[in-house]
Amino acid sequence: MKNILIASTSTLAxxxxxxxxxxxxxxxxxxxxxxLFIPYARPGGISHEEYTNSVALAxxxxxxxxxxxxxxxxxxxxxxxxxxxxxxxxxTFVLVxxxxxxxxxxxxxxxxxxxxxxxxxxxxxxICGLTMQTTNDMPIVYPPSFQTLGVVPFNLNPHYLDPxxxxxxxxETRETRINEFHAFNSVPVIGLRExxxxxxxxxxITLKGNLTARLFRQNQTPEELESGTDLSFIK
Amino acid sequence: MKNILIASTSTLAxxxxxxxxxxxxxxxxxxxxxxLFIPYARPGGISHEEYTNSVALAxxxxxxxxxxxxxxxxxxxxxxxxxxxxxxxxxTFVLVxxxxxxxxxxxxxxxxxxxxxxxxxxxxxxICGLTMQTTNDMPIVYPPSFQTLGVVPFNLNPHYLDPxxxxxxxxETRETRINEFHAFNSVPVIGLRExxxxxxxxxxITLKGNLTARLFRQNQTPEELESGTDLSFIK
Numbered sequence: 001m002k003n004i005l006i007a008s009t010s011t012l013a014x015x016x017x018x019x020x021x022x023x024x025x026x027x028x029x030x031x032x033x034x035x036l037f038i039p040y041a042r043p044g045g046i047s048h049e050e051y052t053n054s055v056a057l058a059x060x061x062x063x064x065x066x067x068x069x070x071x072x073x074x075x076x077x078x079x080x081x082x083x084x085x086x087x088x089x090x091x092t093f094v095l096v097x098x099x100x101x102x103x104x105x106x107x108x109x110x111x112x113x114x115x116x117x118x119x120x121x122x123x124x125x126x127i128c129g130l131t132m133q134t135t136n137d138m139p140i141v142y143p144p145s146f147q148t149l150g151v152v153p154f155n156l157n158p159h160y161l162d163p164x165x166x167x168x169x170x171x172e173t174r175e176t177r178i179n180e181f182h183a184f185n186s187v188p189v190i191g192l193r194e195x196x197x198x199x200x201x202x203x204x205i206t207l208k209g210n211l212t213a214r215l216f217r218q219n220q221t222p223e224e225l226e227s228g229t230d231l232s233f234i235k
Numbered sequence: 236m237k238n239i240l241i242a243s244t245s246t247l248a249x250x251x252x253x254x255x256x257x258x259x260x261x262x263x264x265x266x267x268x269x270x271l272f273i274p275y276a277r278p279g280g281i282s283h284e285e286y287t288n289s290v291a292l293a294x295x296x297x298x299x300x301x302x303x304x305x306x307x308x309x310x311x312x313x314x315x316x317x318x319x320x321x322x323x324x325x326x327t328f329v330l331v332x333x334x335x336x337x338x339x340x341x342x343x344x345x346x347x348x349x350x351x352x353x354x355x356x357x358x359x360x361x362i363c364g365l366t367m368q369t370t371n372d373m374p375i376v377y378p379p380s381f382q383t384l385g386v387v388p389f390n391l392n393p394h395y396l397d398p399x400x401x402x403x404x405x406x407e408t409r410e411t412r413i414n415e416f417h418a419f420n421s422v423p424v425i426g427l428r429e430x431x432x433x434x435x436x437x438x439x440i441t442l443k444g445n446l447t448a449r450l451f452r453q454n455q456t457p458e459e460l461e462s463g464t465d466l467s468f469i470k
């Protein structure tokens with residue numbers, strides 16, 4: 001049975017890394033002594049080691065050990081044997097490139113579908129969708145494919161941002177960008193605001209946190225979804 | 236001799252399409268009765284016809300005729316024979332995909348290097364760089380390559396946006412994203428604010444408009460460049 005947390009962000013303004021999620025993570029990873037961390041998204045280009053060390057500090061607060069996937073010779077084996085898995089944020093193009101190059105996109109998807117508890121934040125959440133095509137990130141590397149894990153039947157837009165009605169900037173708003181995605185693709189998209197997450201238990205997908213989320217479907221007016229809504233109707 | 240205008244945006248807040256550039260365009264395209272328009276970026280997914288019609292209205296104000304490249308059976312021939320070329324904004328992934336699929340990225344680069352007057356705005360400016368990897372757009376289609384025209388020896392970030400110091404949003408700022416690009420790439424990047432453009436005459440590249448532009452180089456502190464600066468030192 002799937003057991004996934006898909007969080008918009010790892011960090012809220014003026015808080016420490018993962019702080020707002022720790023009570024949830026204690027439950028989510030209750031049967032795991034060790035979490036396998038996938039640091040491939042490398043925010044700001046930091047090393048896998050640095051990133052893993054900072055994640056280990058956060059998980060130490062709930063008495064979990066963290067090992068980085070880069071510490072294993074066989075990344076696929078590490079995924080298969082993991083008690084729980086966390087993929088952190090950074091650049092989605094870098095993350096997806098590395099998952100494809102290391103040939104682990106398929107096995108990661110499989111173990112998540114088979115029930116290994118998974119946490120994604122930001123880029124690590126983005127890859128839970130069918131494709132990475134609603135990322136906000138810059139295409140700083142060229143991935144061999146935009147296909148991602150597909151452990152939920154829609155795409156994610158993490159760090160969803162409402163239009164700034166006072167802005168004179170002529171660049172596209174987030175909503176405009178997602179509408180543009182729907183000019184070329186039919187996959188539904190959930191805009192997850194910072195502080196929101198999806199809790200996936202089997203086929204049930206519940207919106208959590210204090211905020212609403214925004215659902216975009218091709219040729220339909222976007223909808224606001226209340227916290228607590230079961231999103232399993234979205235296909 | 237290269238003769239290129241690379242504009243951050245087509246439109247300033249509360250103005251009509253291309254209005255602020257028209258005096259400049261009158262000079263730039265002074266020897267052209269007809270402009271070949273490349274509508275491939277399709278903002279919001281509008282059709283090539285619709286997009287070309289709206290561009291034709293703007294150019295009519297300076298007595299230029301506009302034909303869309305999609306009206307020609309042979310896109311490469313259309314580019315070779317064009318008196319002047321304009322590539323408009325929209326989605327850079329869609330634009331670059333279409334240029335590659337129609338096999339015209341190379342010939343477009345060639346005629347621009349050979350002196351056909353060229354105007355780019357937004358996505359049409361982005362492609363003037365070495366790669367499209369500093370676009371702000373969503374990867375709504377998968378292009379066969381991120382390589383672009385390379386008619387200037389750096390990359391562009393159009394619609395450059397300064398960080399909002401009051402924001403509590405945890406998504407990356409534009410500067411953070413460009414720094415992340417430089418964790419993986421050495422190509423310099425010019426952040427062009429809305430209302431700025433580059434005027435390329437041969438090897439001379441002059442920053443125009445009233446604003447400064449921001450130069451990002453790998454492992455260096457970003458620099459503000461004054462309007463009027465010759466950017467040909469950037470390699």
